[in-house]
Amino acid sequence: MSDILTCQKCETKNRVTNPPAGQVPVCARCGAPLPWLHDGTDASFAEDTRAGVPVIVDFWAPWCGPCRVMGPILEQIAQDMPGKVRIVKVNVDENPRSPAQFGVQGIPTLVMFKDGEAVDQIVGAVQKPLLVERIRHLQNLA
Numbered sequence: 001m002s003d004i005l006t007c008q009k010c011e012t013k014n015r016v017t018n019p020p021a022g023q024v025p026v027c028a029r030c031g032a033p034l035p036w037l038h039d040g041t042d043a044s045f046a047e048d049t050r051a052g053v054p055v056i057v058d059f060w061a062p063w064c065g066p067c068r069v070m071g072p073i074l075e076q077i078a079q080d081m082p083g084k085v086r087i088v089k090v091n092v093d094e095n096p097r098s099p100a101q102f103g104v105q106g107i108p109t110l111v112m113f114k115d116g117e118a119v120d121q122i123v124g125a126v127q128k129p130l131l132v133e134r135i136r137h138l139q140n141l142a
């Protein structure tokens with residue numbers, strides 16, 4: 001599944017599929033790394049969570065109030081850290097298998113992946129600075 005990602009530098013809209021292993025999506029016009037937001041699914045979950053940068057999976061649902069708080073925070077983080085993190089939003093109503101696989105009991109739950117493996121989890125809504133700190137920690141892991 002492809003995403004439309006807007007370049008922060010030149011505002012070009014880029015149609016992006018999952019890039020080759022270890023690469024991040026860049027703007028076709030100016031080469032800048034793109035804020036990497038993706039709607040994940042059960043079918044593509046393994047591929048969605050494999051990236052050369054930390055991946056934050058947001059298990060959410062449209063009816064969940066705290067999820068609606070987390071959504072914009074995650075979008076801001078994608079904008080703040082282009083080429084440094086991938087945000088994958090998984091609607092648990094439409095995709096029940098992936099949250100079951102990771103023992104998700106309630107939403108929002110954020111599961112963080114490094115090199116395709118789940119390494120950290122945050123249950124419930126959190127403030128942006130805490131989330132940024134946890135992502136930086138993942139980036140610093142060798």
Ligand SMILES: [Zn+2]
Nearest residue numbers: 007010027030
């Ligand atoms: Zn660009």
